[in-house]
Amino acid sequence: MPFKLRTPGGERTITSLFTIFWGGVFCWVGVGSWGKDVVGNAGGLLLTFGALVIGAGVLLWFRVGWVRWPTVVLLGLLAAPFAWGLVTKGFSVWQLVALGGLGWLGWDVFRQFSPRALTDAAALENAGTKPMISLALLLRRSRYLDASGLARYCEAAWGGQYRVLEEGRSAPPTKDDPEPRWVGGRSPFLFVWSPSGLFVVYNR
Structure with a gap:
């Protein structure tokens, strides 16, 4: 799959960023504990694993499918010491949080980056389509809105002149008008045709 600089999209973007974040955390801990007798060679090991996780996060950002399993394995290896600490040393909040975060991230990588x-x-x-987006505006009380009022709101927000379709009249074919500007329907169900697309307004 070719490299693409744009975001992976949706939850995959968040998952990639969290993967890079966790890699940075382990690199920071590894650098801070480098050469200390308390942890021995753990500092270098954490730094190495952190760098690998950062690299995996970058590849996930570019939607490289084969990095899915290596990322899950790396996250599992990093989560194992926290699970072992909970078993041998008793309950610890920060270990539980780290274990839960790494476990959730591993599952999300496995799910979001499957073939x-x-x-x-x-x-x-490739189809040039995206899922429909819904926006909800919650008001303390209901507000009257008809097609004429909605047309004026559209003109104020987007410019141009919006025509109001008479009730029961169908909209003209969009191919006859390259930039349609129509408002129709009856409250609570209204619709807007604009150069940006078709919008459905449900005023309840």
């Missing part, structure tokens, strides 16, 4: 998930994401991009 099927990457294939579905690529298919959406």
Whole structure:
């Protein structure tokens, strides 16, 4: 798969960033404990593992599918000492948080970067379509909104002149108007045709 500078998209972006973050944390701990007698060679080991996790996070950002399993294994190896500490030394909040964070991240990498998930994401991009986005505005009380009022709001926000379709009248074909600006429907269900796309407004 070719390298792409844009974000992986959706939860994959967050997962990649968290992977890089955890790698940076272990690198920082490894550098801070380098050469200390308390931890022996653990500082160098943590630094090495942290650098590998950072590299894996960068490759995940570019949607490199084969790095999925190595990342899960690395995160599992880093989580193992925390699990062992909980078993042998008793309960510790920070060890439990670290274990839970690494475990969740490993599962998320396994799920979000599976071949099927990457294939579905690529298919959406190639088709030029994206899932519908819904926005909700919660008000303390209901507000009256009709097609004429919505048309004025659209003009104030986006510019241009928006026509109001009469109730029961169908909208003209969009191919006849390269930049359609129409508002129709009846409260609570209204719709807006604009050059940016079709918007459905549910005022309840």
